[in-house]
Amino acid sequence: MPSDARSTDGSDPLDLSGGERFGVWRAARARRRREREEVRRFTAVSRRRRITWIASVGGVLTLAVACIAAAYTPVMAVREIHVEGARLVSSDLIVRDLDGELGTPLPLVDRSAIKAALVKYPLIQSYSVESRPPSTLVVRIVERRPVGVITDGDAFDLVDVAGVVLTSSPRRPDGYPLITFEGGSGSSGFAAAAAVVRSLPTEVLATVDEVTASTVDDVTLTLADSGAVVAWGSSEDSAAKAVALQTLMAAYPPDAVARYDVSSPESVVVDPR
Template structure:
């Protein structure tokens, strides 16, 4: 049966110590034996012979024994917070920490216990979350460390590359023979002081294109502050008459040098620049070994298939097209060793597998 709200059960007052009855068997006393015979039954309103009427019998007060003397724990009222029910508790099991035993559970103590339980619950939940998310946290930490290291490395490289420590201070020219190296350096002075990664390559190409003798070039950055320019110069292959002058040209027809007289050591090319005959003649001259090229006096090519060479001493070489020029050059060199120019008037290597001497 539930007790009403606010009901408090109070134990009955304890009698004085002198009036407390002694337990049977205590202090060496013996229990009073019970009567073995039952009293005779009498009818209502009559009493047995020799008996005293009930109204005249002395009445002995009922005495209670305290719970403590019976070996029981005293009870105390308390109110359970949160559910609206009340009950009783003993001093041994329901006393909160820091509260003397035997005292009722106060609202303040109940709130303190509730806060402690909440803190313990939150701590337990945090520990469980950390336990179940440990692998993901380690993976996230690894990614963050890796990305941070990469970012730091990129920042270090950028700071070093674009700092004044990497500014261009020296220009080194390699491969310049006919082209004056000091002129190339002077043409690129505007790039001095610029960080190597920021050198304007378009401006470098524009400046070097003004030198006709430069066939190709390559730019190389050499930290901390050197720019290397490797030049491949144009190789002249022959002389072409032009408006009363003689132009020394390369295989592309670029004029390297002009003069009133033909330059010594180079053959005269009888073909117009840009024609198929000139391209075939240039390819043949480039394929000749140095020993035969120095003996060459004239190269004639009306078309791309009738290239003819003239050597010192008047001997002619029928070359044909520019195909297999390297193989034809080897065959011609072998023929000239066995049959020198003075002994032969014509070498026909248009078909190198069946060369003809005339």
């Protein structure tokens, strides 16, 4: 049998009085109003966020377009080329070789053309290029450092520590020692002699006429004018040996010495004439 939904006192729980029904209606109406207000508030926030996002993106795009347009205008074209770091290489020659970039917008400068122009200079070891708005192209170069002169037939080649020929001439360049060794410029003998030259203080290097490496462990120096010989040994501990030699030369001038031995920098020997 169907159950009886009436309460024990015989009244219907859904049978509300007029006042109660009005209260329920007001509560439902208030709830719907709050829901509509919440929807409107959410919609307004979303709209503001969307407008802000669109404005931000638009501003960025506008700025990007303006920057790109400015970069490719004649105002940003190369009008000056500056070369920094050139001592042995003529900066005027480098500027002349790069004059094809004049009038080119800085972002469109041909880096491969710059490389092709600079590799022709053996004295240039490395370089970097900087665009300096509004119209300056800066080329910074690092030159190879000459260490000495080697002979090639009747020619004298000025070389760096890697054996790269920087200049070649029929006359021996002034201011650099003559390096003699067994094998080519890629040999261990040349590497040992070049390392010794690099370790010498400027004052001592200026007095050296020749560096000989019969083996990697038997490097000797011959001083100019006096003809005094320096037994150096290997290129190991060259910094300590250079200090020892400088001290000995100050205490015992080369004119009075036949041979300095700094192969063991902690136990040096001086042979007088």
